[in-house]
Amino acid sequence: MIRSIAVGTAVVAGTVLAAHTALAAYVARRLVAPRAPKVFAPVFIEGDTVSVPVVDDSREPGVYGLRFDDGLHLPVGDVVRVDRDRVIRRILVRPQGLADGEATAAWTSQNIGAPEDVGPTRHVAVALRRGGTAEAWEIGDRERAAGRWTIHVHGLRSSRNGALRSAPATTDAGWMSLVVSYAGDEECAPADALPSSLGTREWRDVDDAIAYAVASGAREIVLVAWSMGGTIAMLALEQSPHREAIVGLVLVAPALDWPRVVDNAVVSAHLPRTVAAASMRVLGSRLGARALGLVEAVDAHALTWVGDSRPGPGVPTLIVHSRVDPVVPFSGSAAFVERHPDAELVAFDATGHCNEANQEPERFHDTIAGWLGDRRWVGDRAGAGGFDGLSHLGSHGGRCVVEDP
Template identity: 30%
Template sequence: MELSNVRPRRRRRIAAISLAAVLLLVSGSLLGFGWYYSGQLLDPENARPGYRDTVTASAPGTVSLAESRVTVLPGTWGLVWPGGGAEVGEVTGRSGGAVARELRGTPPADGTPVRLETSVWTSDPRAAHGLDYAEVRIPTELGDAPAWFVPATTPTAAAPTWVVAVHGRGGTRAEALRVMPALHALGLPVLAVTYRNDEGAPRSPDGLYHLGDTEWRDVEAAVRYARDRGARHVVLYGWSMGGAIVGQFLGRSAEAGDVSAVVLDAPVVSWTRTLELQSRNRGVPEQLVPVAELVSDWRADLDFDRFDLADHPPAHRPPTLLFHGGADGTVPVDASRDLATAASRLDWPLRYVEVPAAEHTAAWNVDPDAYESALTEFLRSVDGIG
C-alpha cells in the first residue's frame, strides 16, 4: 500500500464517522425533544396547575394581584391558593404593576401565591349553589370512578334526559359547577364525572393520558350508569380535552345513539393543530410537532389523525352547541371555526358561538348571562329536552 493513499482514505473514514456522529446527535436531540414534549402532554402530573400569580394587597371586597397575562383577563374567576379560595370579579384598577379586582369571599394574605381558575368554585354543588347532590361511583373497566350526581329536583326524581359533564385535561368535575344552575333550571339531572388518572379515579395501566383515545370508555360507563337509572337520553358536555373525549365517544361507543345533544366548550377538535399552537407559544418550531406526535404514539399508541373531527367526523352527530373564545391561547379557535364551517358538509347540526374576549374555556366567565341564554335556548330546541 502506498503511503500517499493512506491519508485520503483516513480522511474519508474520519468524515464518515463525523457525519454519523452528527446524525446520531441530531436524532438523539429530536428524540429527546419528542420525549420531553410528549411527557408534557401525556403525564398527568405535568397537567396539574400551580400557583403562578401573587397577591400584593387585599381587603374585604377587593384584592390586588401582581399584573400578568392571566390576572388582567376580563370576567368572573375563581381565585385559588393553597388551602383556600374565593371568587373574583371584574378588574377595577391597574397601576404600578398591580391589578385590583372585585373579591367575594375571605381575602388571602398579602404575598400569597395564587392562580385564577375558570371553574370559579372549588367546592361542590351544595356549597357553590345550594344544589342537593350525591357522591356516586361509576363502575369503569379500571375500577370505580367518583362523580357528582345532581338530581333534577329530589334524589328520587326520575328524568328522561341526563347531562354527563366531562372536564378538561388537568381539571376537575368542578368545571361543571358554572353551568349546573342553568341545567337544573331546565329540569336536567347532571352527572359530573371523573376519568382515569383523575384524583380519586383509577390510574390507567401506563399512568398516562391518552387524550381521549381511552378516556371515552369511562364516559361510556357513565352513560350506562345514567341509563341504568332511568335516563333514556343523554346530553354530553365537554370542556377542552373533555371535548376530544366526547368526540371519540361519538365515533366509537356502542352507546353513542343514546346521545341526543352535545355541548362543547373550547374543545380539542384537532390535537395536531392544538400542539402547533402550543409550540408557537413556547417558541418551538412547528416542524417538530410530528416528532412529538411520533413519540407520543410510541408511548401511548395514539393515532393523531383520528382526533381531527372535521376530517374524521364521528359516526353519530347529534345537535351540537359549540362555544369558543376568540382569545384562546391554549386550544386554537380556528379549529372550531373550521369545524363549524364544515358542519353542513358533514350533515352535522351545529351551532357555533364565539366570545371574542374569552380565553381558554372562559366564555362563561366573560358573560355568564349570554352564555346561559345560548345554552338554554339550544337545549330547549332539541326534541325531548326543552
C-alpha cells in the first residue's frame, strides 16, 4: 500500500516536473523568438479617415501608422469612432495618389514613415567585426552638430523604424542621429535571423556603430535606447573600447532588470512564478541555448543594473517610461534611479509598451530635446559623468525624479 502510494506520488511528481520544464522552455522560447511576420489586413480609406480591424493596439489613443503591402506609410491619429469590429481613425497626412477604397496594410507603432521626414539623411552601411554590414540612417548636419552624436537603438522584435521615433528630438536639439540595426532584427539576412540573445550578442553590432560614429567625427555620444536597447546600451558602456566617447544615455522603457521582466511576463500569463526562474535556467544552459537556436547561452540573471551585481552607467542618464507599461515594469526604472544619482526618471501614463512617443509625442520630444539642450556638455566626462547641468533636478535621497507637471 505504502509502496504503491510512493510510486504513484513519484509518477505525479514526474509529470508535474515535466510540465513545469515544458512551460519554462516555452517561456524561454517566447522571450528570444524572432519577430513574427507583420499581419496585413484589409483597411478602408475614405476622405480623411481610415477604417482598420479592431485589435488592442488599434484602439490605443495617439499617433501610429499603417504600412501598406507596397511599402507606403500612412500616419494615423485619434480614434474617430468604433463600429463593431472596425476602428475608424483620422488620417494625419495623406500621401499623394492614395485613393479611397480598400487596401491591405499592417498596423504599426512606427508613426514616422521615413528618416527623410526627420531631416537630411544618408543611408549608410556600418562594417561589423563579425563580417558583413548593418544598415543605418545618419540624420542631420555634421557641421552643425560639431561632434555631438546620438545613436538610436531599437528593442526586441523591432527595427530601425521603431527607434526613429526619438530622432526628431535629438536632431532638433542639434545632434547627429544615427539610427542603427543589429544582429537578429528584421533587417538581417535570413541566415542571420537568429533568436535574440537579450542584448548579450547584439551590443557588439551597436559598438561597431559607435566606432563608425567616432571615425566620422563624433566626440560626444549619447545612446538613445528603447526597451532591450537599454540592455545593449549598458553592456556597451561596460565593454566598448569606445566607452570614453559615451557621455550620456536616454533610455525609453528600458529593460534594466531581466529577472523582473521575465517574472512580469510569467505573472501576466497566469503561470506559476517558479516558471520564471526555470526559464532563465533554460536560457543560461548550453543545452537550452542549443535547443533554442541561440549562438551562446544567456545569463539573464546577471542582466540587471538595479542591484549591486553590476556597476552603474557612470554617465548622466534620462529615463522615459510609462507607469503602466505591461511588458517592462516601471518599477525597474524606479529602482535604477533610486540607486544611481546621475539618473533622472520622467514618468508617463501611456498604455502599451514603448508608446510614450505615440500617446504624448510633444512631451516626449520636448523631454529629450530639453535634456540634451539644457546642459553644457564636456568631452572629458569630468565631474558628474561628463557634463555640468544636474543642479536643476530635484533630489530625494539620491534619487532624481521628474513627475508629471
